[in-house]
Amino acid sequence: MAHAETHDPNTPLEYRSEIGRLNILGFWIFLGAEIALFSTLFATYMVLTHRIADGPALGELFEVKSLLIQTFLLLTSSFTCGLAVHEMRRHNVKGLITWMVVTLGLGLGFLYFEIQEFLHFIHEGANIGTSAAWSGFFILVGTHGAHVTFGIFWVTMVLIQVAKRGLTPATSAKVFITSLYWHFLDVVWIFIFTAVYLMGMVMHHG
Amino acid sequence: MKWDEFFVTGDPMIYGADVSIVLTMVGILFYLTKYKKWKWLWDEWLTTVDHKKLGIMYIVSAVLMLFRGGVDALLMRTQLAVPEAKFLDSQHYNEIFTTHGTIMIIFMAMPFLIGLINVVVPLQIGARDVAYPYLNAVSFWTFFIGAMLFNISFVIGGSPSAGWTSYMPLASNELSPGPGQNYYLLGLQIAGIGTLLTGINFLVTILKMRAPGMTLFRMPMFTWSSLVTMVIIIFAFPILTVALALMTFDRLFGSHFFTLQGAGMDMLWANLFWLWGHPEVYIVILPAFGMFSEIISTFSRKTLFGYKAMIWSMLLIAGYSFLVWVHHFFTMGSGALVNSVFSITTMAIGIPTGVKIFNWLFTMYRGKIQFTTPMLWSLGFIVNFVIGGVTGVMLAMAAADYQYHNTYFLVSHFHYVLIAGTVFACFAGLIYWYPKMFGYKLNERIGKWVFWIFTIGFNVCFFPQYFLGLDGMPRRVYTYSEESGWGPLNMVSTIGGFMMGIAFLVLVYNMYYSFRFAKRETTGDAWDGRTLEWSTPTAMPPFYNFAKIPEVTGLDHFWRQKQAGKVEKLTANELKPIHMPSNSGVPFIMASFFFVAGFGMVFDWMWMAIIGLVGVFGTLIYRSFEYDDGYYVSVEEIIETEKISK
Amino acid sequence: MANKTAANEHHGFPWKHLIGFVLSIVLTLFALWIALGTDLSLTWILIIIFGFAFLQAALQLLMFMHVTENSTKSNLTSRVQIGNILFAAFVAIVIVIGSVWVMAAGHAKHDKHNHAPKTENHENHGSHGGGSEHDSGEHGSHE
Numbered sequence: 001m002a003h004a005e006t007h008d009p010n011t012p013l014e015y016r017s018e019i020g021r022l023n024i025l026g027f028w029i030f031l032g033a034e035i036a037l038f039s040t041l042f043a044t045y046m047v048l049t050h051r052i053a054d055g056p057a058l059g060e061l062f063e064v065k066s067l068l069i070q071t072f073l074l075l076t077s078s079f080t081c082g083l084a085v086h087e088m089r090r091h092n093v094k095g096l097i098t099w100m101v102v103t104l105g106l107g108l109g110f111l112y113f114e115i116q117e118f119l120h121f122i123h124e125g126a127n128i129g130t131s132a133a134w135s136g137f138f139i140l141v142g143t144h145g146a147h148v149t150f151g152i153f154w155v156t157m158v159l160i161q162v163a164k165r166g167l168t169p170a171t172s173a174k175v176f177i178t179s180l181y182w183h184f185l186d187v188v189w190i191f192i193f194t195a196v197y198l199m200g201m202v203m204h205h206g
Numbered sequence: 207m208k209w210d211e212f213f214v215t216g217d218p219m220i221y222g223a224d225v226s227i228v229l230t231m232v233g234i235l236f237y238l239t240k241y242k243k244w245k246w247l248w249d250e251w252l253t254t255v256d257h258k259k260l261g262i263m264y265i266v267s268a269v270l271m272l273f274r275g276g277v278d279a280l281l282m283r284t285q286l287a288v289p290e291a292k293f294l295d296s297q298h299y300n301e302i303f304t305t306h307g308t309i310m311i312i313f314m315a316m317p318f319l320i321g322l323i324n325v326v327v328p329l330q331i332g333a334r335d336v337a338y339p340y341l342n343a344v345s346f347w348t349f350f351i352g353a354m355l356f357n358i359s360f361v362i363g364g365s366p367s368a369g370w371t372s373y374m375p376l377a378s379n380e381l382s383p384g385p386g387q388n389y390y391l392l393g394l395q396i397a398g399i400g401t402l403l404t405g406i407n408f409l410v411t412i413l414k415m416r417a418p419g420m421t422l423f424r425m426p427m428f429t430w431s432s433l434v435t436m437v438i439i440i441f442a443f444p445i446l447t448v449a450l451a452l453m454t455f456d457r458l459f460g461s462h463f464f465t466l467q468g469a470g471m472d473m474l475w476a477n478l479f480w481l482w483g484h485p486e487v488y489i490v491i492l493p494a495f496g497m498f499s500e501i502i503s504t505f506s507r508k509t510l511f512g513y514k515a516m517i518w519s520m521l522l523i524a525g526y527s528f529l530v531w532v533h534h535f536f537t538m539g540s541g542a543l544v545n546s547v548f549s550i551t552t553m554a555i556g557i558p559t560g561v562k563i564f565n566w567l568f569t570m571y572r573g574k575i576q577f578t579t580p581m582l583w584s585l586g587f588i589v590n591f592v593i594g595g596v597t598g599v600m601l602a603m604a605a606a607d608y609q610y611h612n613t614y615f616l617v618s619h620f621h622y623v624l625i626a627g628t629v630f631a632c633f634a635g636l637i638y639w640y641p642k643m644f645g646y647k648l649n650e651r652i653g654k655w656v657f658w659i660f661t662i663g664f665n666v667c668f669f670p671q672y673f674l675g676l677d678g679m680p681r682r683v684y685t686y687s688e689e690s691g692w693g694p695l696n697m698v699s700t701i702g703g704f705m706m707g708i709a710f711l712v713l714v715y716n717m718y719y720s721f722r723f724a725k726r727e728t729t730g731d732a733w734d735g736r737t738l739e740w741s742t743p744t745a746m747p748p749f750y751n752f753a754k755i756p757e758v759t760g761l762d763h764f765w766r767q768k769q770a771g772k773v774e775k776l777t778a779n780e781l782k783p784i785h786m787p788s789n790s791g792v793p794f795i796m797a798s799f800f801f802v803a804g805f806g807m808v809f810d811w812m813w814m815a816i817i818g819l820v821g822v823f824g825t826l827i828y829r830s831f832e833y834d835d836g837y838y839v840s841v842e843e844i845i846e847t848e849k850i851s852k
Numbered sequence: 853m854a855n856k857t858a859a860n861e862h863h864g865f866p867w868k869h870l871i872g873f874v875l876s877i878v879l880t881l882f883a884l885w886i887a888l889g890t891d892l893s894l895t896w897i898l899i900i901i902f903g904f905a906f907l908q909a910a911l912q913l914l915m916f917m918h919v920t921e922n923s924t925k926s927n928l929t930s931r932v933q934i935g936n937i938l939f940a941a942f943v944a945i946v947i948v949i950g951s952v953w954v955m956a957a958g959h960a961k962h963d964k965h966n967h968a969p970k971t972e973n974h975e976n977h978g979s980h981g982g983g984s985e986h987d988s989g990e991h992g993s994h995e
Contacts, residue, residue, distance in 0.1 A: 015923040015924070020923075021414075021923040021924065021929070022337045022338070022410055022414060023338075024923060025410055025413075025414065025923070025929055025932065025933070026337065026338065026406050026407070026410045028919075028932070028933045028936055028937075029406045029409055029410065029440060029932075029936055030406055031936075031937075031940075032440055032441065032936045032937065032939065032940040033402060033405075033406070033440045033441065033443070033444045034444070035937075035940035035941070035943070035944050036440075036441045036442070036444040036445060036940060036943050036944065036947065037444035037445075037447060037448055038944075039943065039944035039947040039948055040444065040445045040448040040449070040478060040481070040947055041448055042944075042947075042948050043478075043947045043948045043950075043951035043952065044448070044452065044463065044474065044478070044951075046948060046951070046952050047471065047474055047477075047951055047952055047955045047956070048463070048469075048470075048471060048474070051469035051470070051471065052469065053462070053467075053468050053469040064884070064888070068884070071880055072877070072880075075873070075876050075877060075880065076873075078873075078876075078912065078916060079869060079870075079872070079873040079876075079916075081916070082866070082869040082872070082873075082915070082916040083866055083869055086866045086869060128455070128459065128460065128461045129459075129460040129461060129462065129468065130462075130468070131462060131468050131469050132462045132463060132465075132468055132469045132470045132471060133469070135455070135461035135462045135463050135468070135470070136463070138461075139451075139452065139455065139461065139463075157827065157830055157831070158830075161830070161831065165833075170833065174830075179916075179917075180917055183912050183916045183917045184912075184917075186912055187908075187909045187912050187913070190880075190905050190908045190909060190912075191905055191909070193880070193883075193905075194883065194901050194902060194904070194905040195902075195905075198883060198884065198887040198888075198901050199887075199898065199901075201887065201888060202887050202888070202894065202897055202898075203894075205888070413928065413932055414928075437939070441939065441940065441943045445947065471955065473955065474951075474955060477951055477954060477955055478951070481947060481950075481951070525942070528942075528943055528946050529946065531950075532954055540954055540957050541957050543957065544953065544954055544957045
């Protein structure tokens with residue numbers, strides 16, 4: 001850690017400090033653990049998906065419109081988040097913050113529609129205690145939603161630090177890590193889109 | 207809730223425990239205050255981020271938990287010594303086997319190994335600290351708080367009683383009402399966070415913090431085994447996290463994952479539990495393999511035989527360990543195909559393990575063997591572990607397993623693997639690296655007594671249990687009838703159990719005796735070692751480990767240097783200031799908030815849980831905004847510490 | 853590919869991101885159409901939409917997350933990052949397919965709750981059991 005390092009001037013800021021490099025690699029490893037975590041939730045959901053007891057079937061309540069809105073909000077937010085990091089690598093603080101704020105807005109929009117959808121399901125008589133299948137649904141999709149919520153707070157705090165301190169090796173590593181987290185949530189959503197919603201609707205409607 | 211529901215009442219043994227806990231607490235507080243040790247405790251231990259101190263705290267906690275789990279075991283053995291004994295009632299017995307199993311695996315074996323990994327691995331790879339020293343402190347304190355939360359169940363609210371596997375529906379609200387089972391869920395959940403963070407921390411440490419020249423295939427075997435263990439931790443512990451969370455939701459928030467109502471699926475719990483549980487077995491055995499490799503190589507005075515075969519077999523085990531979990535519930539009845547597949551994977555995983563046994567034997571072949579206590583434990587391991595391994599292959603045959611399942615045959619099998627593997631390794635590793643941690647060796651003569659009493663006691667205790675199992679004695683029964691004919695072997699087993707207890711006391715006495723009388727080490731190389739941890743000039747490395755980072759040229763670098771007579775002497779002019787991380791009290795405070803949150807959840811007091819969680823997030827935010835770049839140790843201070851003459 | 857350092861490609865127009873974004877939208881809509889707009893058998897639908905999901909995950913990793921990028925001159929980090937994701941994928945597949953297989957093959961069979969959703973398409977569900985990874989050849993052997 002002690003020795004002064006020489007850098008290719010093209011090396012992105014977030015890789016310039018030893019701590020930044022270690023933290024980014026460590027976060028990648030953490031994402032591996034997150035994959036195992038979500039896989040377990042997916043496994044639970046898939047095992048329980050037909051066990052509906054006296055409640056409604058899952059596919060019965062899913063709606064394409066709400067699903068597409070949520071999906072596009074999150075896909076777009078992943079894109080804008082990528083643009084933010086692109087701007088960061090051009091040392092454009094303003095571009096970084098602008099795109100990140102857009103990302104947060106899209107994330108909030110996603111959450112709004114997800115909560116609406118949950119409320120709709122609850123109104124239709126499906127909550128976490130209705131049946132094993134719905135328990136599996138709410139815990140899987142809810143865990144993803146909780147991750148998004150956490151991500152919104154996290155990104156906000158990192159942006160405050162960027163605004164206060166400017167782009168340094170430390171702050172840019174933080175931005176990069178939050179961006180990995182955000183993209184990862186999009187990856188998880190793709191699988192929720194496929195395994196929960198599409199599969200649920202296919203099974204229901206044929 | 208009335209106070210007599212809050213505190214556990216009614217049993218004189220519990221009151222005795224209450225009194226001794228209160229007296230111990232008062233005694234500690236009195237000592238700390240009288241000798242003005244509070245500041246010392248805070249500065250040196252509670253806020254430390256030094257991997258060696260954290261490692262020592264892990265080991266001290268593990269030894270305490272070994273005592274607790276051991277007392278549980280002896281209570282069980284006392285109850286089972288004779289037929290129809292009235293020493294414990296069934297509920298009390300259930301609680302004790304539950305806490306025994308949980309504590310021994312989660313709060314004894316894991317922290318003991320992680321403690322040794324903490325102390326040794328950064329030294330072995332020539333690093334000054336781990337990749338994330340702050341996170342390392344968070345790991346320790348969440349483990350510690352999780353362990354404490356689990357342990358207070360004993361006097362507050364009542365212990366869990368559904369077994370360490372906590373199968374549903376037995377662990378449900380209907381069949382296990384009250385806070386006991388919640389303690390299990392929350393205690394393991396909080397400790398599990400720490401374990402996962404340790405996994406990430408040490409994986410990155412080993413990959414990125416190695417001294418120059420130490421390529422992956424020049425790493426000591428203990429470091430390699432730690433690396434593989436960390437990989438398994440990273441991918442297995444999230445499964446436990448989810449399983450525990452789902453059961454917590456079932457118990458507290460009315461979901462139906464594993465319940466009988468709402469079309470829940472009780473065996474899904476077993477499936478998820480063992481998806482984690484089987485990799486967990488390898489988490490507690492691979493570091494043990496690593497330690498034995500170091501010890502056998504050192505005391506045979508030979509390079510480890512089949513170094514690469516050893517590594518590849520461990521990597522294979524890491525992959526295989528995720529493919530065998532169903533053998534824990536063959537009797538669920540998944541049909542012939544599923545059971546056959548998992549039978550075969552289970553037998554296959556024995557192969558890389560067998561490779562290792564031969565590697566150790568060939569390392570000793572034609573070596574100059576020194577029978578020190580760590581070496582005795584290693585030899586004892588090979589003999590006893592093979593007995594456990596062979597019975598394991600018997601259990602792997604699904605059809606035969608229908609006979610062995612849930613009998614003492616199984617109990618004996620996993621004690622032969624876990625005690626002869628993990629516990630022997632913990633003792634061997636503790637004795638081997640004791641001079642690194644405390645600057646003197648444990649007494650060898652007393653140590654040999656400990657080894658023989660423990661190993662004989664272990665066999666006397668567990669060997670008869672194979673026959674009890676074959677004779678049909680089920681596990682987890684609190685008593686049995688006279689007519690069953692199981693009385694005599696149980697009595698023998700109990701005698702063996704108490705021998706192990708005596709050996710533990712002699713070990714503790716040895717720590718005291720050696721603290722008083724052992725000769726202090728004058729060099730860092732207490733055993734004529736081979737790897738970098740022995741290359742520090744002082745017996746206990748300074749907080750920055752290495753004044754100058756070593757440059758490695760091959761496997762067993764330090765040994766080769768010694769053989770060539772080229773051990774470098776440090777000179778003042780090659781020193782540079784050393785960057786070190788600052789201490790922090792935040793991990794301890796964060797873990798305390800976890801305790802508040804966990805305790806609130808245990809009693810379903812959501813206001814308290816929310817306060818705790820807000821506190822946890824508060825500490826996270828505080829840390830995020832804290833920009834502490836650590837500090838530099840000046841060259842003058844290094845010269846002072848290393849006693850280099852100018 | 854795996855050997856490139858992060859130094860490249862962060863000037864100019866973010867083509868990589870744009871292509872990734874467009875592809876992800878196309879894949880999403882296409883998966884939706886396959887699932888709800890075609891008459892393919894359930895097995896094929898599942899194979900195709902999960903194939904798309906993995907493809908899209910790979911897109912995110914490569915186009916947005918720079919998984920192959922190295923933080924230093926040595927290529928250790930990119931190898932660790934890729935190895936980590938591949939092992940995670942292995943564990944994920946074991947957890948999901950393993951659990952579904954094990955729980956469906958034996959336990960659920962003698963368990964009254966495991967009926968198909970209360971809809972008219974029983975046949976369709978049956979083909980699901982037979983065609984995908986839940987090996988139906990095993991059904992007879994247990995009873």
